[in-house]
Amino acid sequence: MPDARALPARLRTAQPWLSTVARVGLAAVLIASGWLKLVDPDASVRAVRAYRLLPETLARGVGFGLPVLELALAALLLLGLGTRLAAAVFAALLVVFIIGVASVWARGLSIDCGCFGGGGQVAAGQTHYLREILRDVGLLVVALALAAFPRSRWSLDGALRLTDDAAPVPGAGTSRSIR
Amino acid sequence: MTNARTARAVREQKAAEMRLQAARSQRRRRSAAIAGTVIAVLILAVGIGVLVQTARSSSAAAGGTPRNLTDGAIMVGKPSAKVTLTLYEDFQCPVCQEFETESGKQIATWVKNGTVKVAYRPVAFLNRESTTQYSTRALDAAAAVVDSDPGAFQAFHDLLYAQQPPEGSAGLTDAALVQLAGQAGVPTAAVQQALKDKQFEGWVTRVTDQASKDGVVGTPTILVNGQKLSSFGLPEMQAAVQAALKGGTSTSTPSPSGSVSPSTP
Numbered sequence: 001m002p003d004a005r006a007l008p009a010r011l012r013t014a015q016p017w018l019s020t021v022a023r024v025g026l027a028a029v030l031i032a033s034g035w036l037k038l039v040d041p042d043a044s045v046r047a048v049r050a051y052r053l054l055p056e057t058l059a060r061g062v063g064f065g066l067p068v069l070e071l072a073l074a075a076l077l078l079l080g081l082g083t084r085l086a087a088a089v090f091a092a093l094l095v096v097f098i099i100g101v102a103s104v105w106a107r108g109l110s111i112d113c114g115c116f117g118g119g120g121q122v123a124a125g126q127t128h129y130l131r132e133i134l135r136d137v138g139l140l141v142v143a144l145a146l147a148a149f150p151r152s153r154w155s156l157d158g159a160l161r162l163t164d165d166a167a168p169v170p171g172a173g174t175s176r177s178i179r
Numbered sequence: 180m181t182n183a184r185t186a187r188a189v190r191e192q193k194a195a196e197m198r199l200q201a202a203r204s205q206r207r208r209r210s211a212a213i214a215g216t217v218i219a220v221l222i223l224a225v226g227i228g229v230l231v232q233t234a235r236s237s238s239a240a241a242g243g244t245p246r247n248l249t250d251g252a253i254m255v256g257k258p259s260a261k262v263t264l265t266l267y268e269d270f271q272c273p274v275c276q277e278f279e280t281e282s283g284k285q286i287a288t289w290v291k292n293g294t295v296k297v298a299y300r301p302v303a304f305l306n307r308e309s310t311t312q313y314s315t316r317a318l319d320a321a322a323a324v325v326d327s328d329p330g331a332f333q334a335f336h337d338l339l340y341a342q343q344p345p346e347g348s349a350g351l352t353d354a355a356l357v358q359l360a361g362q363a364g365v366p367t368a369a370v371q372q373a374l375k376d377k378q379f380e381g382w383v384t385r386v387t388d389q390a391s392k393d394g395v396v397g398t399p400t401i402l403v404n405g406q407k408l409s410s411f412g413l414p415e416m417q418a419a420v421q422a423a424l425k426g427g428t429s430t431s432t433p434s435p436s437g438s439v440s441p442s443t444p
Contacts, residue, residue, distance in 0.1 A: 042236055061229060073221075085217055121397040122396070161209075
């Protein structure tokens with residue numbers, strides 16, 4: 001587990017702010033993707049079906065449940081509650097999405113990823129698999145960084161003193177008080 | 180003196196370390212409790228979400244089916260025609276409009292001389308491309324047309340593509356759809372009432388879902404005697420129809436991806 005105190009001084013000061021920015025940015029993406037799927041549950045299920053990976057029952061479960069999970073994760077990230085856990089779950093989701101799109105690409109199917117709603121349909125020759133994967137990889141990097149450095153400003157975790165070094169530590173040492 | 184001081188310092192340091200440790204383990208317990216709560220809330224939220232969305236989805240699929248369908252499709256042409264052309268189209272889909280512009284005349288010729296019959300399986304994939312669910316409304320109107328006069332469907336279909344609203348717009352109004360139905364030769368009252376009551380929107384939801392289950396992921400999807408074409412260009416369709424006329428024997432129930440079961444039992 002990386003330790004924020006091992007970072008160079010300047011980065012150590014900036015890290016809680018960077019993590020706050022990461023929280024808000026990832027939450028914004030999750031709100032957009034979750035909401036656009038939530039408003040049209042049938043399209044959401046069609047998008048999952050289009051991957052041809054899951055049996056019908058599971059496809060419906062994912063199509064209906066995924067948008068809610070995305071919105072719940074967004075809420076956690078915005079609150080800064082269970083930041084490490086939320087970021088880790090999002091990272092795991094992104095890995096699944098990347099595998100899904102890569103598998104569709106490899107099988108030569110022609111679909112839209114449905115990442116931001118829609119039923120997965122795409123006009124012939126209009127697929128954007130590389131772009132979709134790169135976007136998810138970018139998000140994955142941010143989510144992993146946040147899971148590694150969950151301490152952030154304006155967070156419930158900080159207010160509840162859950163992160164290891166919630167208080168700003170100018171010179172790390174045993175002198176700092178906990179209460 | 181020095182010894183005593185050192186001993187006290189050691190004691191104090193030990194005490195401080197123990198305090199630190201206690202605080203740390205308390206924090207850890209609290210973290211674990213929060214993590215447990217967070218996971219429980221996530222699972223609960225997803226569970227409730229699935230239930231709510233399932234209910235929304237199944238209520239959207241309720242409602243009547245238009246009369247005059249054959250095996251769930253809107254048939255145009257002589258039943259004896261040797262070749263069945265199955266078309267999955269969305270009235271909001273610009274590529275479908277291109278397809279209609281390029282190939283509509285050829286299809287009409289085939290239908291007229293009795294070589295080809297068309298099984299229209301329109302779907303509403305593209306509701307997000309208008310601000311008023313135009314895909315669904317247009318198909319609802321088409322269903323009302325078929326319900327009252329299946330012979331008017333082709334004309335209504337052609338009018339809808341001729342007047343297709345651009346993506347991102349509000350689409351044609353219900354009144355405009357009713358007017359087009361009138362132009363196609365249907366008594367407008369029934370169509371007007373159907374749009375007002377969203378009479379066939381449940382059917383629209385069901386056929387759209389069925390198309391997705393049958394492996395249709397885009398429009399237009401074109402099948403010649405059940406064989407899915409790889410493009411929507413006219414030459415490929417002409418070649419496929421010629422081949423079917425020459426060698427083909429079957430006009431089996433079309434299904435886009437071979438192994439998948441046919442639409443609508």
